[in-house]
Amino acid sequence: MSAPMVQPPPALVPSRYLLVGDRAYRDSDGSEAWFGYATRSATLIRLDRAGAHALRSGDPAALAGLGPEERRRLARLHALVDPAEDELAAVTDGLREGSAHGATRSVTIMPTSYCNMACSYCGQEHVKAAHDRQRADRTARRVEAMLADPAVDAVTVTWFGGEPLLALRVIRELSARFTAAAALHGKTYTARMATNGSLLTTRTLAELHDDCALAEMELTIDGPEEVHDRRRLTRNGRGSFRRTVAVLARTLDEGLAPGLRIGIRVNIDRDNEDSVTGLLNDLACLGLAHPQVTLHLIAVHSWGNDVSEVELAARAYAAREADWLRTAEALGLHFGPLPAATVRTTCTATTRSGEIIDTAGRVYSCSEHPLVPGARDSGVVAEVAELAGSARRPAGAFDDWYDQVGDGGAQCSRCPILPVCGGSCPKLWREGHLPCPSVKFNWAQRMDLAVRRRGYTPLDPAAGR
Ligand code: SF4
Ligand code: SF4
Missing domain, CATH: 3.20.20.70 (Aldolase class I)
Structure with missing residues (x-):
């Protein structure tokens, strides 16, 4: 009898909730460092040049070249995910x-x-x-x-x-x-x-x-x-x-x-x-x-x-x-x-x-x-006089917000910031205003500040401004 076929683990892919910076830095030892920010774990992640390239491009060969230990680390931080995972559903279920x-x-x-x-x-x-x-x-x-x-x-x-x-x-x-x-x-x-x-x-x-x-x-x-x-x-x-x-x-x-x-x-x-x-x-x-x-x-x-x-x-x-x-x-x-x-x-x-x-x-x-x-x-x-004791309040106009986002039709459904934003303000969306926090547009400059705070120095101080 032949042994059952063991399926190889799925090749992981970059999360849709990952932002990869385009600047290189040096640490105090002089080693080069790059950075990503995984919004599903709200974590700033240090990468090397190959890692930054692989995560930015999603190129399967580059991702495979990262080595099992690094892939495991990135998966733990939700920077790499199983391609079969419905990430939007995972995020809205969490919310x-x-x-x-x-x-x-x-x-x-x-x-x-x-x-x-x-x-x-x-x-x-x-x-x-x-x-x-x-x-x-x-x-x-x-x-x-x-x-x-x-x-x-x-x-x-x-x-x-x-x-x-x-x-x-x-x-x-x-x-x-x-x-x-x-x-x-x-x-x-x-x-x-x-x-x-x-x-x-x-x-x-x-x-x-x-x-x-x-x-x-x-x-x-x-x-x-x-x-x-x-x-x-x-x-x-x-x-x-x-x-x-x-x-x-x-x-x-x-x-x-x-x-x-x-x-x-x-x-x-x-x-x-x-x-x-x-x-x-x-x-x-x-x-x-x-x-x-x-x-x-x-x-x-x-x-x-x-x-x-x-x-x-x-x-x-x-x-x-x-x-x-x-x-x-x-x-x-x-x-x-x-x-x-x-x-x-x-x-x-x-x-x-x-x-x-x-x-x-x-x-x-x-x-x-x-x-x-x-x-x-x-x-x-x-x-308040009608509510019995500590009973939770009845549903209001925006308690169905995650159904709307989870359905995929809202701008927030496609946004890489969703796990750390939650959609900002359902009322403003419904009234036709854009309530996005500034981080959606200036995350790269904010990432630069966070990285410098950790003691890294940009290789090209003028770039990315
Ligand atoms: S964030 Fe918007 S929807 Fe939420 S409580 Fe404030 S105004 Fe209302
Ligand atoms: S409010 Fe704007 S930044 Fe926040 S999740 Fe929605 S689209 Fe993204």
């Missing part, structure tokens, strides 16, 4: 799985829908409303029920607005209940906040960090003092740049909130693009080149409002951003050149483990619905 995960719950709470600023590009409608104790209590009971649920390990609350610091008293009261419930049930509770920063004091920051479990805060600074104060005008006509930056610098310098991660968001459009470099210099000079601070440069885009006059074209923005990031790096400001993790779920709108509760106790799946004129009523998925 569906991450979105279905119910052990980590995320609740965005709007303690107020009013804002003390009137920024030119903001698409929100801000209204003053008296604080309603009963409604706040219902919201608190919902979060407490999540913390008491044996199937839940961790709850994150994001304080959002309007400007949440206008309702500091509500934040204090609810935080006391959430931290007590977390301690009682042995769960992890953390808070985040998106604020315009104008009402911050060092005392408030330390209190939010120490007593309200605030772990992360994102605030927006749109330019050097005169630009920021013109664009982000408080309703009382006073600028906020100087005060906000001084509070942050003192908090960092004196170690008043040691575990707090601070994100500085810069909204960039035609109006302020020429002042970004000045802002970066100011931030560094004023003490914000600090490990607790991360810089987020963001292109202004529509949130349902018309920003076509000032919006920068995606590629033009990405090209300028690459220069700003090089400046930021030289100044010692902190930022992530390439995404360091794959996306578990795109946003609150794509996971029923995430929800937004407004001041009236209405529950939404998408954070842009509560305050955007015309979108509010269509975005309500429930009333």
Whole structure:
């Protein structure tokens, strides 16, 4: 009897989720190095010249020439894959799985829908409303029920607005209940906040960090003092740049909130693009080149409002951003050149483990619905009073996002960045806007920054700029 035929292992092919750089570098020993970035593992991969060529060309002979050990390493990092694998299905299945995960719950709470600023590009409608104790209590009971649920390990609350610091008293009261419930049930509770920063004091920051479990805060600074104060005008006509930056610098310098991660968001459009470099210099000079601070440069885009006059074209923005990031790096400001993790779920709108509760106790799946004129009523998925205990919210308008991407018809279905992007914003796609993050267009320059950070020197310093 003849022995059964053993099928040879399939020849692996480069992943559709692999980006290969076209620059050569030297390491500290003088050896030549090339790089790829596998988005399925969010990993920057060192290659040699032959490896870079094989992965870029997909030439079977070149791939075979890499040797079994190297092929195994690249397969572990999802840079090489079995040609029979449906990679889009694997990525969208992973996103569906991450979105279905119910052990980590995320609740965005709007303690107020009013804002003390009137920024030119903001698409929100801000209204003053008296604080309603009963409604706040219902919201608190919902979060407490999540913390008491044996199937839940961790709850994150994001304080959002309007400007949440206008309702500091509500934040204090609810935080006391959430931290007590977390301690009682042995769960992890953390808070985040998106604020315009104008009402911050060092005392408030330390209190939010120490007593309200605030772990992360994102605030927006749109330019050097005169630009920021013109664009982000408080309703009382006073600028906020100087005060906000001084509070942050003192908090960092004196170690008043040691575990707090601070994100500085810069909204960039035609109006302020020429002042970004000045802002970066100011931030560094004023003490914000600090490990607790991360810089987020963001292109202004529509949130349902018309920003076509000032919006920068995606590629033009990405090209300028690459220069700003090089400046930021030289100044010692902190930022992530390439995404360091794959996306578990795109946003609150794509996971029923995430929800937004407004001041009236209405529950939404998408954070842009509560305050955007015309979108509010269509975005309500429930009333908080109707939801039983910790039950996950009903499906919203974008919970089918991965079906749309998985079907193959969306631009995201064909995009090599999908595992680290998730499709960015289903709402904007559906409204006909392009929400792609800049990394889609400037990944090569970002890869260059990441590689230099690891101590490699380009063989041709001028190339690739
Ligand atoms: S769909 Fe867009 S606007 Fe809505 S929560 Fe997601 S990222 Fe935000
Ligand atoms: S949003 Fe843009 S960058 Fe992100 S996956 Fe979709 S096409 Fe790619």
